[in-house]
Amino acid sequence: MTSTKLQGKTALVTGGSRGIGAAIARRLAAEGADVAITYVNGAEKAEAVVAEIRAGGRRALAIKADNRDADAVERSVKEATKALGRLDILVNSAGIWRAEPLDSLSLADFDESIEVNLRAPFVASKAAAALMGEGGSIISISSNLADRITDPGLAAYSASKAGLVGLTKALARDLGPRGITANVVNPGSTDTDMNPADGPHAEHQRQKMATPRFGDVAEIAGLVAWLAGPESRFVTGSAFTIDGGANT
Incomplete structure (x- = not known):
C-alpha cells in the first residue's frame, strides 16, 4: 500500500519496534511520512522496522527511550x-x-503503569506540542479496557488507560486554537506477540466480541493513519474504540 496523504509529514511513534506500534510506523511511512520510532529493548527489531521504512523510500530512525x-x-x-x-x-x-x-497489586506496579501508560504520553505530548505547527496531530493508543472493565485485576491498567483518554480530551481543548488535533484509539484484543490470537486466554476474549475474532495490527494502524491525515482535521478530542464489538 502506497499513498501520498502524509507526503512531507514527519512522525514519531513511541514503542514502534513491535506489535501495534510497528504496524503504525509502517503504515504512516506507506502514506508518505518520514518516521522515527522509540524502543526500550530489542534494538534489532527496531532497526528492522527502520530498514523496512527506508527500503520504501522514506527516512526513518530508531531512538532508544524508556517511557x-x-x-x-x-x-x-x-x-x-x-x-x-x-x-x-x-x-x-x-x-x-x-x-x-x-x-496483590503492589504500589510499585501501579506507579509503573501510570508512569509508562499516562505520564510518558503527557511528557511526549507536551514536548511535541511545543514543536508542532498548525496541522499537527497527537494520537494516543489507550484500550477498550479504559471504558469497560470486563475482568478483575485491571485496577492499574484500566486507571492508566482511562487517564490517557482524559488527557487526550484536555489536550484537544488546549491545542485546538493552534490547529493541533488530539485523539485516542482504544483497541480491543489484537493479535500481537504479547496477546496472540492462539494464546491461552484468546477464547475467553473472543467470547466477549460481537465479531468473534482478534483484530489485526493493520486495522489499528489504518485508523491511526486516518486520524493523522487531512480527512480528519475536524476530528479532535474523540475516542475511537476498535474492538470487534466487545464493548457493545
Whole structure:
C-alpha cells in the first residue's frame, strides 16, 4: 500500500519496534511520512522496522527511550524533530500491561503503569506540542479496557488507560486554537506477540466480541493513519474504540 496523504509529514511513534506500534510506523511511512520510532529493548527489531521504512523510500530512525524516564521521553521528541527537520505527528503507542487482583497489586506496579501508560504520553505530548505547527496531530493508543472493565485485576491498567483518554480530551481543548488535533484509539484484543490470537486466554476474549475474532495490527494502524491525515482535521478530542464489538 502506497499513498501520498502524509507526503512531507514527519512522525514519531513511541514503542514502534513491535506489535501495534510497528504496524503504525509502517503504515504512516506507506502514506508518505518520514518516521522515527522509540524502543526500550530489542534494538534489532527496531532497526528492522527502520530498514523496512527506508527500503520504501522514506527516512526513518530508531531512538532508544524508556517511557519510565521522563527526560529520555522528552529527548526522544527533540531528537526525532532534529533528525527529520520537523514534527507533525506524535503517536503515543508505548505501554505496559500489569494485571493483578487488588489484594496483590503492589504500589510499585501501579506507579509503573501510570508512569509508562499516562505520564510518558503527557511528557511526549507536551514536548511535541511545543514543536508542532498548525496541522499537527497527537494520537494516543489507550484500550477498550479504559471504558469497560470486563475482568478483575485491571485496577492499574484500566486507571492508566482511562487517564490517557482524559488527557487526550484536555489536550484537544488546549491545542485546538493552534490547529493541533488530539485523539485516542482504544483497541480491543489484537493479535500481537504479547496477546496472540492462539494464546491461552484468546477464547475467553473472543467470547466477549460481537465479531468473534482478534483484530489485526493493520486495522489499528489504518485508523491511526486516518486520524493523522487531512480527512480528519475536524476530528479532535474523540475516542475511537476498535474492538470487534466487545464493548457493545
